[in-house]
Amino acid sequence: xxxxxxxxxxxxxxxxxxxxxxxxxxxxxxxxxxxxxxxxxxxxxxxxxxxxxxxxxxxxxxxxxxxxxxxxxxxxxxxxxxxxxxxxxxxxxxxxxxxxxxxxxxxxxxxxxxxxxxxxxxxxxxxxxxxxxxxxxxxxxxxxxxxxxxxxxxxxxxxxxxxxxxxxxxxxxxxxxxxxxxxxxxxxxxxxxxxxxxxxxxxxxxxxxxxxxxxxxxxxxxx
Numbered sequence: 001x002x003x004x005x006x007x008x009x010x011x012x013x014x015x016x017x018x019x020x021x022x023x024x025x026x027x028x029x030x031x032x033x034x035x036x037x038x039x040x041x042x043x044x045x046x047x048x049x050x051x052x053x054x055x056x057x058x059x060x061x062x063x064x065x066x067x068x069x070x071x072x073x074x075x076x077x078x079x080x081x082x083x084x085x086x087x088x089x090x091x092x093x094x095x096x097x098x099x100x101x102x103x104x105x106x107x108x109x110x111x112x113x114x115x116x117x118x119x120x121x122x123x124x125x126x127x128x129x130x131x132x133x134x135x136x137x138x139x140x141x142x143x144x145x146x147x148x149x150x151x152x153x154x155x156x157x158x159x160x161x162x163x164x165x166x167x168x169x170x171x172x173x174x175x176x177x178x179x180x181x182x183x184x185x186x187x188x189x190x191x192x193x194x195x196x197x198x199x200x201x202x203x204x205x206x207x208x209x210x211x212x213x214x215x216x217x218x219x220x221x222x223x
Contacts, residue, residue, distance in 0.1 A: 002143055009139035012132055019118065019129040026115035027170075033108045036072040039212050044071045046091065046211035051076060051201060054089045058096060065197050065218055070105040071211035081218070116178075127178055130171045137167050186220075195223040 013020075035041050046069065054076060055064070064078040068086065075097060077086040088097035097103070110119075117123045141164075146157035160167065176182070195203070200216050200223045216223065 005139045005143050009136055009143070012136045012139070016129045016132045016136075019125055020133060022118065023115055023126060023129060026111045027174075030108055030111050030115055036104070037070075037212065037214060039071075039209060042072060042211075044074075044211045045209055046071050046213075048202065048205040048210060050091050050094075051205075051210055052198070054091060054094055055198060055201070057094060058087050058089055062196065062198060065223075067197060067201060067213075067216045068105075069210060069213045069215065070103070073103045073105050075103060075105065123178070127175065130175050130178070133171045134168070134175075137164075189221070194218065194221065197223065 039045070051067075051069075055067075055078065059078050063080050064087075065081055066079040066086075068077045068079075070076070074091050075088055076091060077088045079086040088101075088103070089095070090097050113119055115126075117126060137160075140157075140160055146154070146161050148154060148158060197216065201210070204210070204213060204216060
């Protein structure tokens, strides 16, 4: 069976090499964003007063229900739900950020979309590529234990076996995320009226520095 497994392993890898490369590189870059959001790492702080002032100035009617915070850009964005154009605000100046201005968060957002759907609504291809990666790893495992040789093939096998947990867990957990599989149960059903965004910001700020907040938005009938 080994010659057949090697052939399938090789052709499957060649067929999905390009999407794999895009998914792996973009995933690697996006994985650094939590470090930029970590106050221990950056030392950044964001006061409730500055966020409230920005919200009052750029959303006086209180229509926004979504707040995105990107402390590493010293910026927040307000939106009125999915599909609406967000208003980006520079917290240093309190002014609206021009649409032509590029921020680090824009790059991370673009790379995240590239990672999840290749920017072309090709989520099915990303899912298929991830499944193909797991199948290819399975073929490699059944080809037997590696033999240490100072050749390209020898190093390929040793590195593959040495990083096997990552090669399996990374695409496997990615598929779980894509299909909504989680180790946690559904959130408790919200009772009563949904909290307004302005009130939610105040509640969160009582326990957390707003620089460590990723977003506040409606989900499952609750804020």
